[in-house]
Amino acid sequence: MTGSERPRRVRVSFDSDTASAVGEGTLGIALPGAPARDADAVFFSDLVRAQLRLAVACLIGFVVVSAMLTAGVVVIAATVDPPVFGVPLSWLLQAYAYYPIIVLFAIVFARSAGRNERRFRALGDGGHEGPMR
Amino acid sequence: MTVALALGAVLLVLAATIVLGGMGVRLSRTTGDFFVASRSVRPVWNASAISGEYLSAGTFLGLSGLVLLVGADGFWFPIGYAAGYLLLLLFVAAPLRRSGAYTIPDFIEARLDSRAVRRVTSLLVIVIGWLYIVPQLHGAALTLQVVANLPAWVGAVVVAVVVSGLVAAGGMRAITVVQAMQYWVKLLALMIPAVLMLMVLADREPTLEPLQTFPVELGPAATDPYSTVSLMIALLLGTIGLPHVLVRFYTSPDGGSARRTTVLVVVMIGLFYAVSGTLALIARVAAPDLAQAGVADTVVLALPSRILPEPIGMIVTAIVVAGAFAAFLATSSGLVVSLAGVISQDVFDGSVRSFRLSAVLCVIVPLAVALLTGPEALVSSVGTVFLVAATSLTPVILLGVWWRGLTARGSMAGMLVGALTVGASIIASAVLGADAGGLAPLLVQPAAWAIPLVTAVIVLVSRLDRRGAPVRADRYLTRLHLPERHDEVG
Numbered sequence: 001m002t003g004s005e006r007p008r009r010v011r012v013s014f015d016s017d018t019a020s021a022v023g024e025g026t027l028g029i030a031l032p033g034a035p036a037r038d039a040d041a042v043f044f045s046d047l048v049r050a051q052l053r054l055a056v057a058c059l060i061g062f063v064v065v066s067a068m069l070t071a072g073v074v075v076i077a078a079t080v081d082p083p084v085f086g087v088p089l090s091w092l093l094q095a096y097a098y099y100p101i102i103v104l105f106a107i108v109f110a111r112s113a114g115r116n117e118r119r120f121r122a123l124g125d126g127g128h129e130g131p132m133r
Numbered sequence: 134m135t136v137a138l139a140l141g142a143v144l145l146v147l148a149a150t151i152v153l154g155g156m157g158v159r160l161s162r163t164t165g166d167f168f169v170a171s172r173s174v175r176p177v178w179n180a181s182a183i184s185g186e187y188l189s190a191g192t193f194l195g196l197s198g199l200v201l202l203v204g205a206d207g208f209w210f211p212i213g214y215a216a217g218y219l220l221l222l223l224f225v226a227a228p229l230r231r232s233g234a235y236t237i238p239d240f241i242e243a244r245l246d247s248r249a250v251r252r253v254t255s256l257l258v259i260v261i262g263w264l265y266i267v268p269q270l271h272g273a274a275l276t277l278q279v280v281a282n283l284p285a286w287v288g289a290v291v292v293a294v295v296v297s298g299l300v301a302a303g304g305m306r307a308i309t310v311v312q313a314m315q316y317w318v319k320l321l322a323l324m325i326p327a328v329l330m331l332m333v334l335a336d337r338e339p340t341l342e343p344l345q346t347f348p349v350e351l352g353p354a355a356t357d358p359y360s361t362v363s364l365m366i367a368l369l370l371g372t373i374g375l376p377h378v379l380v381r382f383y384t385s386p387d388g389g390s391a392r393r394t395t396v397l398v399v400v401m402i403g404l405f406y407a408v409s410g411t412l413a414l415i416a417r418v419a420a421p422d423l424a425q426a427g428v429a430d431t432v433v434l435a436l437p438s439r440i441l442p443e444p445i446g447m448i449v450t451a452i453v454v455a456g457a458f459a460a461f462l463a464t465s466s467g468l469v470v471s472l473a474g475v476i477s478q479d480v481f482d483g484s485v486r487s488f489r490l491s492a493v494l495c496v497i498v499p500l501a502v503a504l505l506t507g508p509e510a511l512v513s514s515v516g517t518v519f520l521v522a523a524t525s526l527t528p529v530i531l532l533g534v535w536w537r538g539l540t541a542r543g544s545m546a547g548m549l550v551g552a553l554t555v556g557a558s559i560i561a562s563a564v565l566g567a568d569a570g571g572l573a574p575l576l577v578q579p580a581a582w583a584i585p586l587v588t589a590v591i592v593l594v595s596r597l598d599r600r601g602a603p604v605r606a607d608r609y610l611t612r613l614h615l616p617e618r619h620d621e622v623g
Contacts, residue, residue, distance in 0.1 A: 048614045052535060055223040062219060070353075077354035083343040085335075087414055094205045094353045095410035098212045099403035102219050106399040109223055110392045117389070117616040 047120040051113055058109045065101055069093070135438070135447045139280040142455035146318065147295055150462055153311045154299040176390055180397035182309045183381045185316030185459075186467030187214070187398070188405050189265075190272030193319060193460040195511030196406075197436075198429035200413035201420065204351025207413065209361055210512050211406035213368025215399060217519070220369050221378065222395040227388035228534045228613035229379055236474045237379055237526065244533045246603040247541035253548050254526070255479045258376040261522050262472040263499045265375070266465050268514040270503035272430075273461040279431045280454050289503045292458075296465045297496040300473060301489040315463040320405050322456020323433075326449045327411045330440045334418065346417050360578045364516070367580035371519025374526030377467040380474065387617040412436065430511050433457075469495055517559065524583045525551035528591055534613055536592075537606050543595030551587040555579060 077090035084092055192211055199207035234240040237258055242251035273288035299311065339346070349355065372378055385391035416423070416432045419440050423432045434457070437449035473491040481487030528551065529544045562569065562576035569576055595602075603609075 044611060044615065048610070051614065058223055059220070062216070066216075073353045074356070077349065077352045081349075081352075086339055086343055086346075086418070088343055088347050088352065090353045091205055091347050091414065094208045095414060096407050099215055099407055102212075102215050103396075103399055103403055106219050106222055106396045109219075110396045113227065113392060114389055121616060 043123045050116045058105050062105045136281045138451035139454045142451035143458050146455045146458045150311050176394040178313050179394045181313035181316045183398045184401040185312035185463040189464035190269050190460050191512045191515030194430050196409045197413040197416040197433045199512045201416045201424045201429045205353045213365050215403050217369050217372025218399045226391045226395045230382045230391035231388045245541040250541040250545050255475050257525050262376050262468045265518045266499035267503050268511050269461045269465045276457050292461045293496045293500040297493045300469045301492040312463045315459040318459040319456045322452050323408045360574050363578035363581035367520040367523045370527045371523035374522030376471040380471045524555040528588045540595040540598040542598045543591045546594040547587045547591035550590045554583045
């Protein structure tokens with residue numbers, strides 16, 4: 001009999017947590033998976049707070065700048081309002097001036113949010129890119 | 134001659150839509166292709182497609198009509214639509230891309246772990262989608278009626294048949310290519326006429342003084358602060374709750390790319406609105422006689438032949454008609470893809486076959502409504518859709534992304550209160566009209582008080598819910614906010 005000499009059967013399990021955290025694809029209703037690695041978890045709540053702070057700051061900035069522009073347009077409309085190419089300046093500002101402000105805040109947010117995430121990754125991977133804001 | 138050219142332009146857009154859609158159909162082979170183009174669309178294409186589907190009949194035809202009727206207040210609508218994308222970017226674009234869901238009901242169910250709340254969400258998504266398709270069909274009916282003297286039903290039926298056929302055949306992959314093309318068609322269809330008309334007008338002596346064309350009482354100084362602020366709140370937040378907007382982020386490869394795509398979209402739709410606004414200003418100069426309800430929305434179609442010499446006027450009119458049809462087709466097809474996704478998953482088994490059946494089903498209801506009702510003011514019809522989305526769905530989505538304590542009962546209470554409040558306001562303002570007195574602005578523009586009310590209801594009911602937040606809430610929130618490991622965010 002050689003049975004006792006055969007290597008013992010060992011149960012091998014698949015570590016789904018580790019696997020799903022890396023480049024996971026999703027199909028259908030994606031149920032929660034992809035839990036953070038330990039290092040990520042340490043900084044994760046900081047990242048969420050930083051992203052929310054950034055979003056709220058951009059929103060407030062946008063509202064304040066837009067309100068100032070609106071006030072300026074109303075003052076111009078009610079006072080001097082010089083025609084430019086036959087159209088009152090206040091109408092031109094109302095038609096065109098808000099879009100550059102929207103684009104500006106969109107770019108600022110996207111860049112800053114990306115930076116927050118890169119810092120988070122650097123911290124999680126043991127890098128030293130500096131503390132998260 | 135004008136009729137032949139205009140109909141030729143419509144046929145050209147329809148043919149381009151069907152050919153490009155057909156190319157997409159050959160690429161659509163999996164369920165993922167049908168629902169979200171397998172999440173592989175590059176940012177520039179995706180941004181063109183998102184912009185193509187977002188810019189509807191409301192701004193293509195409606196903006197000029199509205200500015201002609203009500204003056205500078207009309208410009209608040211496109212400003213709100215563009216700023217709505219900023220809010221989408223700030224609060225939900227990347228997290229929702231990471232959510233792993235196909236539709237808003239998928240997201241809500243996965244976040245709150247509840248089938249009941251999913252069903253309520255699906256119902257709202259379908260109603261909002263239907264409400265949004267109706268003005269597109271009205272726009273198509275109006276256009277063919279004005280330029281080709283065809284009965285109103287023809288335009289609506291043509292758009293409905295092409296859209297449902299295309300979506301059923303090719304799903305999201307086909308639609309992405311088509312919508313990207315349609316953005317550029319729409320932009321050029323307004324930009325070419327705008328440039329040509331400005332060149333002609335620059336050499337002409339104005340017949341009216343600037344203050345007669347742009348009177349102070351219709352200018353920016355005359356705006357009503359409450360109504361404007363409330364409208365802006367509805368438009369800014371409404372974008373987040375639109376079903377066809379959110380599903381587009383699932384076609385970005387990752388959260389960072391969803392953000393970059395959104396920035397591009399903001400640039401693209403801002404450019405379009407600036408051009409569309411130029412036509413609105415030209416309309417006040419060249420067509421003040423069209424400033425009547427029901428007629429004003431046709432002003433963009435009438436301008437080229439009034440200002441430009443023949444045959445250029447006829448050709449440019451045909452270009453504008455082509456752009457208008459691109460607008461009706463793009464927005465309707467985006468909406469139908471989203472609705473078909475929801476219906477096929479909630480009513481049927483979520484297969485490609487059920488998606489196709491759902492695509493046809495979800496065009497029939499808005500087509501019936503469009504045929505039974507007359508075209509209202511296009512911009513304000515679209516504005517009402519934003520209002521319904523902003524009060525019923527947006528608070529739940531925002532809190533779902535950012536507040537761990539949200540519960541299924543809280544969400545359900547908020548959605549019901551939001552839908553009922555906004556529905557009651559719309560009906561009350563229609564029934565009471567001027568009799569509402571001081572309440573009239575609150576009923577016409579309820580967003581400023583209704584959205585805080587809905588948010589308070591959600592928070593209160595969630596706090597009182599003894600079942601508490603779902604056990605998996607933390608894991609799901611981690612998924613939403615954790616950057617992808619392969620990522621290249623920036």
